[in-house]
Amino acid sequence: MSPRAPVLPPAAGLSPATAAARVVTGAAALAAPCAILTRPDGQADTLAKALNAEGVDTLAFPLLDIAAQADPSALAALDRALRSLPAYALTVFVSPNAVAHALTRLVHLQSLDGRGVARATDACGIAGDLWPAALPVAVVGPGSAQALADAGIAAPRHRVIVPPGGPAARFDSEALLEQLDLTALAGQRVLLVRGDGGRDLLADTLRASGAQVDIVSAYTRRAPAPDAAAWAALEARLASPARCAWVLTSSEAVRHLATLLAARYGTREGLHTPGTPQVLAQILAAACFTSHARIADAARAAGFDRITQCAPGDENLLAALKTWADPIQVKHDDR
Secondary structure, three states, X not given: OOOOOOOOOOOOOOOHHHHXXXXXXXXXXXXXXXXXXXXXXXXXXXHHHHHHHOOOEEEEOOOOEEEEOOOHHHHHHHHHHHOOHHHOOEEEEOOHHHHHHHHHHHHHHHHHOOOOOOXXXXXXXXXXHHOOOOOOEEEOOHHHHHHHHHOOOOOOOOOEEOOXXXXXXXXXXXXXXHHOOOOOOOOOEEEEEEEOOOOOHHHXXXXXXXXXXXXXXXXXXXXXXXXXXXXXXXXXXXXXXXXXXXXXXXXXXXXXXXXXXXXXXXXXXXXXOOOHHHHHHHHHHOEEEEOOHHHHHHHHHHOOOOEEEOOOOHHHHHHHHHHHHHHHHHHHHOO
């Protein structure tokens, strides 16, 4: 799969790009504008490289850990669904992670069933040959559509339904539902592939329209436990909060961040560790860039107040961060 898609199975430890981003490289790095990237390990590498090319330093501080589904009952349900794909009228993937993990599992099952020789790590480009041509796929945004295309599921052979782009684009469950013919799905089976938990709007709306919805989990999301080096790197950068910006791309991840901050520094109402009020204030004083109103709301609830909501897509995040970084880079160059 391309660098924009999750790499499966997850490698042990940090990816090389992520590990490099976590290293504080001295006074020059601390003085340059820094974007704190909070996606799961390995999934912010492309954005990090683009920011680095624009002269913006990056620090990886993952707020979600993603892993392939390992629960036996959840795997059994996923396997039953993947072996019954022709029975469905529509399959919905809620994220690039759902695409990558489910298609990796599909290739693995085909190998076990003797209908292919590919291993689970060879899903790139192969899943398109295994996916029923008559089964349309719906996704919430262009990241998932790209992950499908990387695996060989794309027009003209396959029908992929995705909310339209443009200046007013919204990539969420509500926008996807506007693209679906709910009346035609009444009485039909729909497969919804996601991680553990998540919003129920898609499933509830489809069921209210008369569809029979099977929900399966292809991966798990967990709150990470940053080590001492990660906290030290973060605190060193945020000693100058005006030079730092959080890049927040998941409301769940923001809630994990709020929990981590409360455990380490206390809260604004009940600080419990000597010396932490200043550190917490510096962390919350940094700018935040998000791509959805729900993420902005979560950031506000976590205590951030310098929040910029951009249009969805990494290209829009990159443009907004470059605009934010330009005056800092000028001051840095004038030193």
